[in-house]
Amino acid sequence: MRRKHSRRNGSKALVNTILAVICLIWLIPTLGLFVSSFRPASEILGSGWWTVAPHRENVTKDQIQLPKDTDLSQPIQVEDQTFSDEQLRSGVKASDGSTLVWENRRARLINVQEPGWVANTTFTLDNYEGVLTGKTYKLKQPDGSERTEKGSNMSRAFLNTVVVSIPATVIPILIASFAAYAFAWLKFPLRKTLFVVVIMLLVVPLQVALIPVSNDFASLGLNGNFLGTWIAHAGFGLPLATYFMYSYISQLPKDLFESAYMDGATNFTIFTRLILPLAVPSIASISIFQFLWVWNDYLVSLIFLGGQEDVQVLSMRIANMVGSRGDAWHLLTAAAFVSMLMPLAVFFGLQRYFVRGLLGGSVKG
């Protein structure tokens, strides 16, 4: 498939460099999340995640204990020099080149720092344990005190997301495939009109349907449980799935059906025994799409599933955490990464189908 390009070497090097820079920019956000999710809570808040890489920094070589009764409003005598409290707070260069800075102002303890190569390489799995099991654990505050905190029970949310996603993928794709087969190979009145409707619904914004559907669901008792969410996802995913399956099934050779029909196969057997197996690559593509869409969805579950702990899905749980504990980066990063595990596995494992689904779904539409 590779095409030969007869290009000069100089421009190729330039192209490679520019592309490499762009790729780096694209990678850094995810990398930051990934690295941070393994750092202890106190370190995340204390230093940037990039400090895990070796870098030059002032390293504490020594400490100086001043007398406890030193008056901080007066110039402070440190060994043979004097500094103000202000200077010691932000760090000040001493005559021997080292930097002096308060370690603990109240205890009158000063750090003597010198530049050196360091890397903050303390890593931990505590964050993941915290978000997955909901265990309580101790959190060191920047001022040295400790605070106990409860992690959030994300494993339940993970399970709920699986329960929502699998049927919400299989149901619409099965329904769409049946419909696509009928649109492509069966004769019935209003066939063209109905197909035009499907095409029109391809880009209709979800919002247009939310108020009436949620009213209906409320009166049917479908709000706040999985069935309602499956139905909602099935309905909203149907236009694309139907169109996608139609463009594959309609291109199958006609003789295939005729000979099967001659042999006495019914439409149902033709569909289940012949079409579905033949369409497996297409089904895989659109399934990945629908699956990722449902897995990553926030709006539909927000409206139809609601916020109850026992049904909440990952995206909702994380969005709630962002709202209520916006500074708990140790939990947020780990939680976000847990939610990304499945999409990334699907992406890297089935990238070929994913791209094919993308091409089929949009170049044509």
Place this chain on the structure above:
Amino acid sequence: MPTDSAVKRSVPKIALWSVLVPLLNVIVHSAIFIFLRDSELNPVVYAILAILWGVAGVYTIYWSLNWVIEQYSDTWKRRIQPFLFIGPAIGLLGWLLLIPTIRTLIMSFQDESSSKFVGFANYAAVFTNRLLLTALRNNLLWVVFGATACILLGLLIAVLADRSSFEKLAKAIIFMPMAISFVAAGVIWKFIYYYQPGDEQIGLLNAIVVYFGGEPQAWTSAYLPWNNLFLILILIWMQTGFAMVILSAALKSVPEDILEAARMDGAGEIRIFFRIIIPYISTTLLSVTTTVIVFTLKIFDVVMVMTGGQYDTEVVATQFYRQFFMYQNFGYGSTLAIVLLIAVIPVIVFNLRQIRKQGEI
């Protein structure tokens, strides 16, 4: 085989089955639904049961109803069977999309509790109320900056990748953010924009700013309305891969001999790009653009996670959510939804034309 209709069943028996089987389906599935809804099972067992029911349930509905139809005479079978195949799809689409669209349209002409008609009052409000106007303006910002950047960057990267020595890797890297959720992406970027007073910054952007001697900023809540751009950046990060993958496939379909011929005639690479490649991929370019614009118009998750619509970052979809669920104002809510619908109507027309051209209908 059933098709030779050797087994002719009596009419009353068929009628009985036609009533009994659908009824049985309704009863069995309602029972399972109620059982699952009210039971206090272990979550894992519950998950397995629910998935099994969801997946197998749909298939058995089709299978059992088809079995009934197979009992009919050939003429009736041919008439009814297509409706079994498309019925569920059409039913769901009608119930969940088509009819709600009409109902929403009607509600947009009614007051907040949908009890009396108010004419165009809601529309007038949407285009005069400051909050709602902000939402419209921001959506425009999203489309103008976000969608444009996605397409241009996507095209640039597709061209670069085509000529680089690590095409596959580069494409995978750019494309990867598409797989993750906007909520997760929100966390990623919130961390990048994170602001705390002082020189020690743990947010990457502020650390860079401080490194170069600048003042750290609260990016998503300062400098209205330009803080929107920092949210739009997230969309660009996520959606450029989409444009890139599709445009890259289109670029590869440009016949090499046309390019060679142009080169022989002494055309430079840039001239070739604008005069040959761009016109050649224009259809794809157009459809990618519409897809990205439609997607951008519906943007919701990013704003909810990043700012919750505060600091003038509200967009139509978030304002819709606020009007609908928090203020219970169905009039404003449905009007905003209809505004979104009107915005995508050109795309609907475009899609229909494309498909008519391809002769699929």
